[in-house]
Amino acid sequence: MTLPEHPERAPQDLAPQDLAPQDLAPQDAGRLPGESSAAGRDISQPVASQPTVAQLAEDYATKAGLHRSSNGNIDVLKSAGGIQGIAESILPGLVFLIAFTIDRENLTLAVIAALAVAAVFTVARLVQRKPLTQALAGFIGVGLSAWLATSTGKAENFYVLGFFTNLGYIVAMSISVAVRWPIAGLLFGFIRNEGLEWRKDPKRVRAYAIGTWVIVAVLVLRLVVQVPLYFMGEQGLAALATTRLLMGAPLYILGVWIAWLLTRPVRVPAEAGAGADEPN
Numbered sequence: 001m002t003l004p005e006h007p008e009r010a011p012q013d014l015a016p017q018d019l020a021p022q023d024l025a026p027q028d029a030g031r032l033p034g035e036s037s038a039a040g041r042d043i044s045q046p047v048a049s050q051p052t053v054a055q056l057a058e059d060y061a062t063k064a065g066l067h068r069s070s071n072g073n074i075d076v077l078k079s080a081g082g083i084q085g086i087a088e089s090i091l092p093g094l095v096f097l098i099a100f101t102i103d104r105e106n107l108t109l110a111v112i113a114a115l116a117v118a119a120v121f122t123v124a125r126l127v128q129r130k131p132l133t134q135a136l137a138g139f140i141g142v143g144l145s146a147w148l149a150t151s152t153g154k155a156e157n158f159y160v161l162g163f164f165t166n167l168g169y170i171v172a173m174s175i176s177v178a179v180r181w182p183i184a185g186l187l188f189g190f191i192r193n194e195g196l197e198w199r200k201d202p203k204r205v206r207a208y209a210i211g212t213w214v215i216v217a218v219l220v221l222r223l224v225v226q227v228p229l230y231f232m233g234e235q236g237l238a239a240l241a242t243t244r245l246l247m248g249a250p251l252y253i254l255g256v257w258i259a260w261l262l263t264r265p266v267r268v269p270a271e272a273g274a275g276a277d278e279p280n
Contacts (some may be wrong), residue, residue: 069250184211211259218255
C-alpha cells in the first residue's frame with residue numbers, strides 16, 4: 001500500500017487556501033485567501049470607542065476647574081483658581097488703573113505695566129510647573145484689552161472685552177437651561193457623584209436650572225452695573241475698574257456657592273416603622 005505524499009492534517013492545521021469551500025465556516029465562505037474574518041479578530045487589541053455624553057460632561061467639569069473638598073463639598077476658592085488664580089485675574093487691571101491714574105497722558109505706560117504683570121504670572125506658572133491654561137488665557141485677555149485701549153486711544157476700552165465674555169457666558173448658560181442640560185448640573189453633578197443620573201429626575205433638573213440662573217444673574221448684574229460706567233468715559237473709569245475688581249472673582253465665588261447650596265439634593269426622611277438600618 002502506497003502512503004499518500006502528505007499526511008492528513010486536521011482542518012485547523014490547514015491554511016485557508018488548502019481548505020475546500022465546504023470546509024470553510026459560513027462567514028469565511030467566499031473569502032479570499034489571506035483575508036481575516038471577524039471571528040478571527042484578535043480581541044486582545046482594544047477597539048477605540050467614541051466618548052459618551054457622560055464622559056464628555058465629566059471632561060467639561062474637569063476642564064472647568066471645579067474641585068471637591070475633603071468633606072465632599074465644592075471647594076469654591078480652589079475652583080476659582082486659588083489665591084494665585086484670583087490675583088492673576090485682579091492685579092493686571094488694578095495695575096493698569098493705578099498707572100493710568102498717575103499719568104493720564106501716558107496710556108501706553110499703563111498698558112505695558114498691565115502686560116508686565118500678566119507676563120510675570122505666566123512665568124511664575126512655568127517655574128512652578130503648574131498648568132498654563134489660566135495664566136495664558138489671562139495674558140491673551142490682557143493683551144487684547146491693551147490693544148483695544150491703545151488702538152482707540154480710550155482707556156475705558158481696556159475693560160470692554162469683559163462685557164463680551166460675560167455676554168457669551170449668559171447666552172451659553174441660557175441655552176443650556178432651555179435644552180434641559182443646565183450647566184450647573186454638568187459642573188456639580190460629578191462633584192456630587194451624580195454623574196448624569198440627575199437628568200432622570202425632573203426635580204433635580206429644575207434645581208440645577210435654578211442654580212444656573214443664579215450664575216447667570218451674577219453675570220447680568222455685572223453688565224447692568226458696569227456698562228453705564230463704561231459709557232461715562234474717563235470720568236467713570238475709576239468706578240468701572242473698582243466694580244470690575246469687586247464683581248470679578250469675589251462675586252463669582254459667592255454666586256457659585258449660592259448655586260451649590262440651592263442645588264443640594266433633598267434628603268428623604270426615613271418612613272415611620274422602617275428598620276433602623278434602612279438608609280435615608
